[in-house]
Amino acid sequence: MEYFLQLFFGGLTRGSIYALIALGYTMVYGIIQLINFAHGEIYMIGAFVALIVAGVCTIYGLSGVSILILAGVIAIIYSCAYGYTLEKVAYRPLRGAPRLSPLISAIGMSIFLQNYVLLAQTPDFLPFPRLIPDFDFMEPVAHIIGSPELVILITTVVTMILLTLLIKKTRVGKAMRATQQDMNMARLVGVNVDRIISLTFIIGSALAAIGGVLVASYIGQVNFYIGFLAGVKAFTAAVLGGIGSIPGAVLGGLVLGWAESFAAGYISSDYEDVFTFGLLVLILILRPAGILGKSHKQKV
């Protein structure tokens, strides 16, 4: 039972991170039907910025939690700037082009950003400081769920609640939903669609940066390549849940996290990724639109 709970919470933590990154994929897809393959790189850049800030802060002798918050905020700002620029440079000029063109542009940006970090930083794995302290009150349950897991869970849940409020309650959220349902009509009722698209990229990038900082301080190392696997997994989560659907992304992330965790724990950790992508294939065969996705017929 204890082992089960351990795997359960491990999967939940993992899954909530996947969900956080998957939200960026799914929101962008919902609005402009583009798989933003460079999204994983935004996550990686978030982690790198946090590492640099953490390094500087440690020199000035700040404590763990304050470093985490400061590094997180700066990483978010940086990632947002990257996400905004990415859309402006690589996707906006291709608006109206066939769908394949921005997709290729996205893959290009992904490779470009990886190599940029590779050259500007280092090809090696860098150690990332453990910024999340061990809380005393977690001591009795530490063998099931540790402090880092708790912090990750709380952060992701709070982030998701804020995102839901933003989309459901504010006028910006309303404009985003309208743009998603009918972009041209949204324009005609006066929504500045370009600005809404920029904002979607900014929000998605902020979520990716939060994910990046949390994962980096949880796993303890970063590298220019971490965005690739995280991106592919989060993309899988988004497709699992039904791409374009926000609750779907969260559900897909959790399903993926648990599948990985239980498969690794009960069967073999060597085949972790096999289970992940096997699950993807299975769901796509049984429910091509994803768990919560609506299959809609292409209108002619």
Added chain:
Amino acid sequence: MAENKHKLLEVKGLTMDFGGLRAVDSVTLEVYEGDIAALIGPNGAGKTTFFNCITGIYNPSKGDILLHPKGLKTRRLNGLKPNKVTEMGLARTFQNIRLFPDMTVLENVMIGRHCRTNSGIFKAIIRSKSVRDEEQQIVESSYHLLEKVGLADFANEFSKNLPYGAQRRLEIARAMATDPFLLLLDEPAAGMNPQETSDLEQLICKISAEEQIAILLIEHDMKLVMNISDPIYVMEYGKKIAEGSPEEIKDNPKVVEAYLGEETE
């Protein structure tokens, strides 16, 4: 036409080419304040293309689209983005219904009002006091609009669940929410039964009279057109072939020919 009325929309020699196809061929048209103008013509005459040019969906190949808002300087609409055109005070509805299906009736209307408010994105995210007050105002004025079109009872329904005629009225309410002085209606009565059409007729007259919104409509229902519109413009094969009062149009041989074909000996 009365000379003292203020001219709101002036379209001069509008031409729209799609490759080798000339969908709209130097059409000239004017809408004055208080008008309920109609644009009629057989299917494929280029009426909707004409609307699309005016509202910024297409960038016309030739010609001028001039908007003369009362008390403001004249604006040329050619090549403006649709959201800018809407900001200038020109709203439209579509031939096929294009509501936001997964939003409530109220939200559909509210979204139209947002272009008339000045809070930026970040203020809206933080939700300061001024934003909340403004939001409250938007809710109230949106309710008011829904009452006007008779949909206040459905405010919290999803718009996709409304009956057809009600969806059409909601489209008009949403267009009015952007606070236009000129409203373009693209076949508002398409697919309606006679009762719904007559309700619509009253609604259009009410909007024109009470809100001081000029109206330009495309319609195939000749009874509706003849009852409420003056002047009427007729298009065929991209060209304007006639304009005038309903009586003049009815007796115009070119119009009869366009609709019924040439008389044979």
